[in-house]
Amino acid sequence: MGKPVFLLTDILIFVLVGLTLLFAWYAHRHEHLRAPWRRVVQSRTALGALVVLGFYVVVGLLDSVHYQPRIDTRANGDAIYSGEVRSLFDWIAGPLRANQEKTYSAPFAVHLYAKENIEQPDGSVVRDYPRLDHAGAHLANPDDRWADVAQHAERGLAWGLLVWAVGVLLLAAVRARLRRTALAESVGTLLRGRTHYPWHVALWTLLVMCLLIGLIATVGSHYHILGTDKVGEDVLYQALKSVRTGLMIGTLTTMVMLPAAILLGLMAGYFKGWVDDVIQYIYTTLNAIPGVLLIAAAILMLHIYLSNNADEFTSVTERADLRLLFLCLILGITSWTGLCRLLRGETFKLRELEYVQAAHSMGVRHFNTLLRHILPNVLHIVLITVVIDFSGLVLAEAVLSYINIGVDPSMDSWGNMINGARLELAREPVVWWSLAAAFVFMFTLVLAANLFADVVRDAFDPRLRNSR
Amino acid sequence: MPKSQRKTRLLSLAVLLTTLAACTDTAWNNPYPAEQTGENIYYSSFDERPKHLDPARSYSENEWAFISQIYEPPLQYHFLKRPYQLIPQSAVALPEVVAVDAQGTPLPAGADPQTAAFTDYIITVRPDLRYQPHPAFAHNAQGGWRYWPLDDATLSSVNTLNDFPERDTRLATPADFVYQIKRLAFGPNHSPIAGLMAEHIVGFRDFAKASGAAYRELKRETGEADPWLDLRQIDMAGVKVLDGHRYRIRIRGRYPQFIYWLAMNFFAPMPWEADRFYGQPGLAERNITLDWYPVGTGPYYLSENNPNLRMVLARNPHYHREHYPTEGMPGDREAGMLDDAGKTLPFIDRAVYSLEKEAIPRWNKFLQGYYDASGIASDSFDQAIQFGSGGEAGLTPAMRERGIKLNTAVETSIFYTGFNMADPVVGGYTEKARALRRAIAIAVDIEEYISVFTNDRAQAAQGPLPPGIYGYLDGAQGYNPYVYALTDGRPRRRGIAEAKALLAKAGYPNGRDPKTGAPLVLHYDTASAGPGSKAALDWYRKQFAKLGIELVIRATDYNRFQEKMLKGTAQIYTWGWNADYPDPENFLFLLYGPNGKVAYRGENASNYSNPAFDKLFPRMKNLPNGPERLAVIQRMVEIARRDGPWIWGFNPKAFSLHHAWYHNAKPHLMANNTLKYKRVDPQLRAEKRREWNHPVIWPVAVIALVLLISVAPAWIAFRRREREAAR
């Protein structure tokens, strides 16, 4: 199919996935870690959110497998590859990507959104809405479009339902085999939620997802479900492509900031004295410089690097990817200080507590005290901060784009979509779909992440657990 | 607890709203003080704080919007006549141009003007030219200067120029004009045209050297960081006061375009007292400099200078007599442009410019009647403009209902996509290279760009000259045959098949490099990296993809882009040029070889250099407008079209809207000093503002009610909870 391309962020994200799996395996082996996670999965909210998050992660990961498509073969049999970098997701979403119109069109429209001078066969010029090149192009009469949409939708929904039903049956069959019950009974308990884990929530959420995917697959290749943008690109495709950018910014930034923030924050609060002084010096100095300046400087430095090494980054994707990575790095550097401060303040308080003092006087090693007594007691702060930061980072990207220091303009991101749409808000009739699409996709992700994190927090916080 | 807090909040909001309502009898949303309603004030906005207001330094449109109302160079453009025509402003008449020989004696009548060693411009200054009231002119009772030298007590109490209460004026003399030309040459003033003028004005360069040396000497003597150097003490050989009314500028050889520079603020008179006043130690630290507080003879002076908030121009009480033009172009009388013919200028008492950084609030305030005129941003375009059946632009019914009017004009500027002619792939003058550039020029569908990105507010350029410039030809006469073909008498873009054929001829069949078989990769260098640019960059890639060429966007910051252009490492780029003056020389010089960016730091960003073109350029420059010049221009344009160093891009059209109470709004693309011609009808404006801005209070009441109602269940739940807890 093509030559695989490994972008820097691709590698990092798969390393992150690997680490997560490793942690999962580790947690599985240790009861004190397994128990809270079990409580998490028992929560209906968490399971629903997890399915939604899973959908985002799958899209993001599919979009992180890159290759250069093969376009031709040379006489000697060698393949010739395009310079353009595509992803597995692009390949799956083929028609969405390929069906480009000239400019704006509304969702499900078959005409452009703006009038144009159309030349009639007799040479006269009429100003009207021209037909789209792709959406609904198979229709002889544009008035039939809703019937046609409904027809495609039915097919899509049916496919979605079928896939889901097969999945449910498979699961039920496995459970029936394990519990030695009848298949029908197993399906019934599954869907009615009479199980130890709330499988039904996951399954119903999954049904919604399956139906949506079915719809997109059938209707999306004939119409623009969420319309098209200024240059006629499908907005749904952009919104889906932006998933990767959003996840990258949310996760890679956290990955950069967490170790430093936790380690330094705890050390500063615990050891006090010169350790505290040095750590404070580092983060105060960094924090005292406006983040905007640091980010702007980092992005500008990247420009210099890119123009000096123009030959190494030959494709638009690689340039954009490097910029994304830089942005994550610098956002990490600017944002770890906040968490570090909070942790230091909290550790300040904790180290005065009796049991910490006692452990100290009994000669427990500092590292152990930190790990056993302090860290578990500040973990919820870390979690909450990470989650709030996750959505904050996704949102911050939009503001950074506003002052031209966000992700590369050629990269699809919700921030870029929102900012592009911002310029169209005063347009009348208003172009609302880019904004709405970015909002819905971003909102779903943030909401799911927050709900999930809430449950995680409850499960991991020993004090809260006892009170419930 | 929560209930009482909410109540207090609601109460305070209500109090606030009623106070607001009580303190204005006009609309609540009026951003201006209520007492200004009904006054003869013009309201406008600016989006970026001006950097320089010194006429020797300022060289940008947004700064000229202010200082062109304040400073008066010798000449100006006629407000109504087209093509643009120069008329006197602070001069009595157009300058007397005399060709002289090396000894300075006028050439005999009938001699070939090409043989002139120098050309003299003799300018007679208006006898009634007076400066605005300014503290620099103020005298004390003893006849000495009131504010020179400044004592520490006065100095410590000032923050703005308005803290100097005593003002005076004086007549402007030819010496003031000469003084300003010397200021252009004086290094520390950083005049952007110093380099250009040194080429032309006799003695300019020597003066720069001498004054620089004197300045260094003075600095050493006084020990001050920035002392005032009296430029009157040093002579500039080519610029001379002839008598009480006349001065002379002598330039090397011939430079017919020089006369246009005399209509720019660089050549406005500058009183030496002002320079000396501002040069006093302590004032620069307080932002009181000539760069911030102009001193001019024009119809207005800057009465409030707060670039963070607003700039206010007020009528200059000493303004000389000037009248609204009595003749215009056909159609001007019908359009009401001559209603004020012969009346004394200016009409408006004050002009208030508010800082407005974002387009959306600016547009909404225009619709509310708080700005008198407005451009149209791309996003509000459809709201304001609709196209008629023939494609002509008109206002939407909603706009017409409000009495808003539309003006359109094709700007004398060009946006083009250039090829770096020094580049090994896209540059060069071989047939192959030409074919490649031509193929790209055909594939990049400028008409589509115009319709997608500019709402059809532009026309595709056919060569370097925009409409309104001498030498531009319209329609079938002036189309570019390399990119367009004539069908049914109208030029149409050639088809993509033809472009592909050209590409094959250039050695890249199907956009593939025959050596490697890989697609041809070209690089587009741009400094635009904002969110709005994504669409445009995607569009460019789409255009090149039509030919199978892969376009890699190298977006970078402005510095890096400049650096690339200076080093000549860019490949394809987009640039624009806005006319300094309405002469073809101002556009053709963008392709003149000795103006090359890399070699000569000139404005020829493509580094285009064709000996045939370069040979014709000086001839074109020195010829008067006429058939001979037209022929030369056509030959030059043809050479450029054939080589194709640019994809010719487009000439934007300016659309501007104004309210019914705003009169004499004929667009003028060369002149910036047009405020004096404008008139507003404050009564009509006050009426309309009231009509359009009735406050709508019921939603606030509804919200308050909803909040109150929502408190009830919360309160009930609270009580229940409390009882439960107590149990």
Add this chain to the structure above:
Amino acid sequence: MSAYVLRRLLYAIPILLGVNLLTFVLFFVVNSPDDMARMHLGGKRVTDAAIEQWKVDHGYALPLLFNAQAEGGDKLTETILYQKSLKLFQFQFGQSDSGRDIGYDISQRMWPSLAIAIPTLLVGLLVNITFALLLAFFRATYLDFWGVVICVTMMSISGLFYIIGGQYLVGKLLNLVPISGYDTGWASLKFLVLPVIVGVIGGIGAGTRWYRTLFLEEINKDYVRTARAKGLAEQWVLFGHVFKNALIPILTGVVVVLPLLFTGSLLTESFFGIPGLGSYTIDAINRQDFAIVRAMVFLGAVLYILGLILTDISYTLVDPRVRLE
């Protein structure tokens, strides 16, 4: 305590030195003095001589960090870094590269910023803490669940929408207040209403959620249960114990944002046309006005350090367990 404060003040000096050096390096890595000169002189008809002249006049013609050609100590002092930094530490900001007095500009622009930021902070705190206490009071009920959902919804909306939506609704449809602009004195009141409301509403989501977490944290502690067991009414438990003990993290959060109050909000100020400090730094970065960038960063750092010292002092005031030595 005073010894502690004094020590912290002394620590401020190396921090300011570090900030200054870092700003300097960051700025000049990306903008050479030639770039700056070109930017200030404008795009049209700029000659190399003009660039040289500009650099000499503005003190950028020296080497950046080390002057190899100078003698002895001058090797370090005859540099841009030394020359440009010295006065900063005396709080003399001097003139911007475009010739404006920076100190005066800052003193003019800080008031509008404060006029928006302080009411927004105070009203926002009041609203957020009220809502958070309510949610904590109704914890583990559907009110709490939907409260969190609403918070999350509000958090997921970009600040840009609140501004544009607010302007559209209040300024354009209802014609209640001016869409944008500013004035001096009491006349500024009508311009401030909308930005403050928008700022408060925009902050409700994240704020309420954060405070709710803090309260829930406290609510489950033993002493709270003891208080409840004593028969203390729930609202007094919330106010007397939970609220008071949650004050530390609240204070930390507030004091951290104090310097940001002064420097203003870029988005709000740009959209509402308010002449504050919000866009001063970013404009300066865009115009490559090093003098302003360095002055603003320096000032921000000073305020930030002050904020930190205040936080630590406030720790001891609310929580006697915390000792400063």
